[in-house]
Every structure is written in structure tokens, then in C-alpha cells.
Amino acid sequence: MRITMDENATVNTAGEVLALIRDGRARTRAELVRLTGLSRATVSQRVESLLGGGFVYEAGEAPSTGGRPPQTLAFNSDAGVVLVADLDVTHARLAVADLSGSLLAESTGEIDIADGPDRVISWMLEGFEALLDRVSRGSASVRGIGIGVPGPVEYSAGRAVSPPIMPGWDGVAIPALVQKVHPVPVLVDNDVNIMALGEYWTNWRDRVDDLLFVKVGTGIGSGLVMHGRIYRGQNGAAGDMGHIRVPSAGSVVCRCGNVGCLEAVASGAALATELRAMGVDAQGVRDVAREATGGNTQAIRMIREAGRQIGEVLAGAVNLLNPGAIVLGGDVALAAAELVAGVREAVYERSTVLATNDLRVQTSELNERAGVTGAAVMIIESILLPVAVDEAIRTS
């Protein structure tokens, strides 16, 4: 139950306070109070914390409006950076961001997650060095690191848990490997969770409390934002949509050993297999996307049908969760608008009237940057809000 809070209260964070100062939108505590809707006491507390961490500094007195002139606040662009990585099965994106979450530099690369943690993490760390060079920062400026990986994660330990497509990673605590080089806070989460977080934070948090992000790539997974935060479940396995049965899928056998799983019929891997059966040279999800964007009508038809099947499963999720938005990302979703059209078709056919009343279904606006953006949000908020929240919040 949620008694003591307004259901529609705006999410306001230390990161947001910092962004307002950095962007020059707020120059004093009074302006922060007005723009955030936070109490004067809370704003003062956040500002003290930002001053204490060296993230902002007092830049002199503003003109008085009567009484003691207020101190202006300025963003300390030398306060440091965070490093972020969105590691997928076959490719990865790295970035360096400032402490308000703006990406300063990025790189991408082909990887094979099955090479195991030692090789992949080494590659990532080298990539981080190159990025730091590009923005002329040293290791000492790194305040934290955020990483997404394509499998379930025990979040508190940054440990991959029985990841089906990450051989060699099971039980590996990723932060320890990273901290050998960068002795700073390191947070690791499932890649779809960070994509959901990035999308929510950037485009949705003023409008909805609850969002379901679905990534349609080699596999199919989802990230659940509820009450404005990532929902992980008992074993960090929440959002694993790929093995839900699709009523219309019949008895197609899935790699998990079950039949009729969504992933067996509508994932990028399944679509590549279908395309190969038609004589198209499609090895993986990138080839499916290439065919679709190149105008292969068979590929587009398949993607629309995959959208309908994903929609059949999402219709159940909409009835159960009544989210404010469904956002579709991943290579397949980004390649063809037909995917979201198929999803809408099935969701609006099968979900209840009340649950679809305000529902928005659309593709990711951050596209391939959703992951690194979310990883930056994750680690920055952790750095800026280190204070333990009172236990009271667990009771609402």
C-alpha cells in the first residue's frame, strides 16, 4: 500500500538538481525549490550534499530581491566523469559521461560475450582508456562505472546469475574485475533494465510511473520500471518475457526445452532462421535488420507477425501490470515500424479497456543509446545520493 505519498509526485533526484544547475536553469536554492517542487529543506540538503562532494560550487552572490542576497550555484565541470558500458551478445557500446548524465564521448565495438569475463572486461577497460584520452581526462577523474550485461544479475553484488547466453560468466562478480583498474563504485545490471531506466529517465518520468521496456534483439527481454524504479523480482529474473508461451505459436521447440516460447518464434534469431530458410544470407539479428531497412518485403512481413506475437504476450502483461507505457527497443524494433504496429494490433485486441485507456506503445527514442544512458543514470544517482533512505519508505 502507498499511503503517505502522492501517486503523481514528480520524481526529483540529486541528479536532476545537478542537471538544473549545470544547464543554468537554476542558479539559486530558491530557483531549485520553484523548479523541482521540493521543499526548501530538501533542496538545501541536496545542495549541501552536492557542495560537499565538489559537484557544484558557490559562485558568488546573486542580486538581492530584498534581504540577504542569495548565493549562486555553479556546476563544477571538473568534478569528474562516469564510465558506462552496454554489453550485448555480439556488440557493445561504451561511453564517458559527465555527472549530469550527458554523454561526452562514445565508442562501439563487435564483441562475443561468450569469450567470457576476462577477455570482455579487458576489452571494455581498454575502450574506457581510449575514451578518457579522447576527452582528455585521467583515471583519477572517474567517479563510478555502470555496466549492463545480457543476462540476469544479482544486482547488489553485480554478479551474473545463470545467464543462458553468457557462458563463463555464471557467478562472476563483475565489480571486482573492474575495480582492479578503477577503484571506484561499480554497478552492474541486466542490459534491458538499464535500457528501461534510460528511456524512463529521459522521456517518460514526468508522465508515467510505470513503464515496460521490451528489447527485441537476438533474444527478447523486458525491463520493468514500477513506481519510477527498476523492478527485479526475487531472483533478479523479472522481465524474462522470452519464454512466455504465445497462444498462436503452436509447438515450435525453443532452446529452453519448452514449446511455443515467444523467443522461439519472434526473436531476431528466429527471424534470421526463417530468412535463411527462404534463401537469404542472414546469420543474425543485424542481418534481419539490414533486410528490413533495405525493403525486403518478406522480412518486413515477418517482423509485423513477430510484433503481433510479442503483442499477444504483452496483452497479458498489460492486463496484469496496467503500465503507462510500453517502449520497444533492440535491433529488430528499431529496423521496422511494422514491429510496433503489430504489437499495437494484438495489445489493443486483447487487453482490457481500462488497462489500455491511457496506454502508449512506441519505439525507443534513445535508440541504441538507451543502454549507456541508463547505465549513466544508475551510477550517477548512486554517487550523488549515497545517504541511506529512511526505512519508512519500505512501509508504504
Next chain:
Amino acid sequence: MRITMDENATVNTAGEVLALIRDGRARTRAELVRLTGLSRATVSQRVESLLGGGFVYEAGEAPSTGGRPPQTLAFNSDAGVVLVADLDVTHARLAVADLSGSLLAESTGEIDIADGPDRVISWMLEGFEALLDRVSRGSASVRGIGIGVPGPVEYSAGRAVSPPIMPGWDGVAIPALVQKVHPVPVLVDNDVNIMALGEYWTNWRDRVDDLLFVKVGTGIGSGLVMHGRIYRGQNGAAGDMGHIRVPSAGSVVCRCGNVGCLEAVASGAALATELRAMGVDAQGVRDVAREATGGNTQAIRMIREAGRQIGEVLAGAVNLLNPGAIVLGGDVALAAAELVAGVREAVYERSTVLATNDLRVQTSELNERAGVTGAAVMIIESILLPVAVDEAIRTS
């Protein structure tokens, strides 16, 4: 994301602090600190709030263990009561509870929710008067009222929203009707939500953060407890499982106008129809339960099959949400252990290995008292914790 809190932190509330004092398990602030794991400052704050509200009083000095002797705390049994109601389609349960949530007296009655708010609320208010008489309390001792109704509710306003089986209630703000007689805080929620809350609070909160309560009665609905609190979704419609498609249900037409809905094949209403087709005089869910408990093997077979179909839908919910527990309640679930057996069969067949690793599936321990217990928890916590929680909690 959830950065600043321990995922496994114990839920501790003003209600729990009060219960520890009432039960004599904690007699001093130091004992409360030890038993709850809360900080000394937080315990002091909670105790001050309870003292201020007259819920506890200082009963004299305890023996000193060196230094100033601590004050003992005692429960003020005269501090008042709450009234609670679990209104279902055809029957209702009313209770009066003390402020630690113990039920002092109860009554039940047959109602027809379709009689509309005026008649049903009048009946409820008369029942409340009779209960207050039984425990020799006057109207002045009532500190709050909690009510569950069988349809979606806009929680903040206590307003029923497009309830499909509550004609005449749409848009009605229930608190205003109740407050004409009792000018106290009144909270209204969906009946399955309060059942989920009662079950979670009483039996699960020390073990899991996330629980799915499924009520199999005339219809089928569910209540989602996530991070220890009720999850409602964008329109208060979360948990509406009854119209999710069951892969094995074929093309049975549902009253919602769709085909293959869970409710059309596995609800108490559907089972009663099936029994009537076999010549059994079964008008409603109570008759289905009567046949099953009376040993009618056809009824028991049907309930097991209904369990499998509910399990097919729950298998998807388990993959998506990875809850720690599924608890089954409602007349059909309570009538025959075969329902939970059928659910387990389908969930363990269809859900992923990781998501079912620690999953417990069982029937309600509170049975028909889950609703009134949850309604009491809902209103008591609201009375005891009126302080606004800092906005920081929304950022985690």
C-alpha cells in the same frame, strides 16, 4: 533503480512498533531498537508519534542497567478501533479491530453488490454499529475505516472506476458516503489488493518482497505486492488476470466480448455453468465449493483443470515478475487442494528455472479473513504514519 536500500531490509512500520508494545515483546525504546533493527533515532521518532496520538503511554521506569532508568511503554487499549469491510459480489465480511490489527469482533452477511452503493453502504454502516455494540465501543472510538470492493478503484479518491460487476458504483466516491456517519479517514481499495496485503503482512513479509495473490471466486483477480506494497498501475487496473488468454482455452466466448479468457473457463461462475450442464444444481461459486468439499469427483476434476489453466496464465506472470510467492484464495481455491496442485503443475512446467527456484505456491493461510485483515493493515498504517515520506524515496 534501487540504490540506497538493502533489497532484503525488513519492513518495519509504526504498526509493527505498536504491535511489539501491545504484545509485551518490547517494553522500552532499547528493546524496540533491538527487535526491529531500526536506528535509535527512527524508533524514538515512531514512539513520539505513537505517544502523541495517544496510542501508547509511558508506564513508569524500568530497572536501570546503569545510567538513567528507561521509561517503559504500554499499549493504550482505549486509543480506539478501526472498522473494516470486505465487500464481495454476493457476500461481505465486516470487522472491528484494535490499532495493532487484531480483530475484536466480526460478522458476515449475504449482499448483492448490484444493489448499488446506497443500499450496500447503509447495510455496512448498520453492521458496523452492531459490531461496535458487541465490543462496547461508541462511534467516538472509531479512528478510521478500511473497505475492499470487487472492482477497480482509484485509490487516492476511494472511487470505483468502471467496475464491470458493480452496476451503479461507477465514479462513486465511497469515503464521502461513509463519512456522513463516521467523520474519520476512510480508505477504499480493490478487494483482491486488500487480501494480498493482509496475506503479505501476516505471513510473508519477513520472507519475500514480492507476492502475487490470486483470488478464484465468482471471477478471477489478483493483487500484486511489490517491494512490500500494493502495485496498482496507471489506472488502478493492475492485477486483472481474468481476461488474459489461456493458450489451451480455445474459442470460449467471455462476457468481456473476447475469446479464450481465463475467467471464461476457470472462474467459479464458469465452473457452476459446467456443473449445471451436468445436472448439478449449482447457481454460483458457493455451490461449486459445496460440491467439491462434499466429494463430488466431477467438481474436483474441474477444479484441478481450472488450476492448470490458471497456472498457464500464472506461468507467464512468474516469468515476467519473478515473485517470491503465489498465494491462492477465494471460495474455489479454499474448497479444494486440487486447485493449487493444478496451478503448481502448470507453473513448474512453463516457467523458467531461475524464476521458480525459490518460488512458493500455496493457499491463503488467512482464508476468508484475508480481506478484513488487509483492510485493517491499510487503514491502521495510514493512521499511524501520517507523516509525508521524503521525496527521495521516489528516486530509488
